[in-house]
Amino acid sequence: MENVYYPLLTAHNWVRWLVLLTGIWALVNAFMGVRSRGPMTSRAPFSAFMGSIHLQVLLGLGLFAIMGMNGMAPFPDGPRSSFGWEHLGLGLIAAVFATMANRAAKAPARAAPVYVADGTPAPGPTPTTVSDDITRWRSALFWTFLTWVPLLLAMPWWRPVLRMLGTE
Numbered sequence: 001m002e003n004v005y006y007p008l009l010t011a012h013n014w015v016r017w018l019v020l021l022t023g024i025w026a027l028v029n030a031f032m033g034v035r036s037r038g039p040m041t042s043r044a045p046f047s048a049f050m051g052s053i054h055l056q057v058l059l060g061l062g063l064f065a066i067m068g069m070n071g072m073a074p075f076p077d078g079p080r081s082s083f084g085w086e087h088l089g090l091g092l093i094a095a096v097f098a099t100m101a102n103r104a105a106k107a108p109a110r111a112a113p114v115y116v117a118d119g120t121p122a123p124g125p126t127p128t129t130v131s132d133d134i135t136r137w138r139s140a141l142f143w144t145f146l147t148w149v150p151l152l153l154a155m156p157w158w159r160p161v162l163r164m165l166g167t168e
């Protein structure tokens, strides 16, 4: 059983740093975008933040399942007996908010080109406008900021900074 628990726990521990680093990247990027009011040419920081949290949720669910099957309560060293459920719930909420941030950063859908009766294509889809980009930056900043709240509350800060398999 420990063959699975410690490798999974170690992966979950390391991916936490990926979550925090991509989260800082997304937050700084969104903040700079709102300030500069420039065009949003890439949403990589928001996709990376969302993707790393989704990976963390999958690893966490695996841990929960493995521990449950072996009668181990999560976080016996936690500040309260409910911390395991709080950690799960807050992690899921963070995943939803990060998904909203990534969605907010997507360019709005544009209408397909229209063809006039004689077969000549009408002018192509309207390009994204400056005000579209400002809305995207603001909305991405809002959801990214909101993601940080459950993320920081869910973090078991007393656990090892970088776990090396069985190390306590």
Ligand code: HEM
Residues within 6 Å of the ligand: 009, 010, 012, 013, 016, 019, 053, 056, 057, 059, 060, 061, 062, 063, 064, 067, 073, 074, 075, 076, 087, 088, 089, 090, 091, 092, 094, 095, 151, 154, 155, 156, 159, 160, 163
């Ligand atoms: C999304 C953000 C999340 C972050 C940043 C995070 C972070 C962490 C960290 C740092 C640990 C301690 C690792 C160690 O002891 O080395 C941990 C443990 C754990 N997490 Fe998460 N987690 C998240 C989400 C989740 C979710 C959604 C679940 C469940 C579905 C989950 C289940 C667990 C379990 C079962 C443990 C082990 C508890 C134990 O060893 O007693 N985590 N988590």
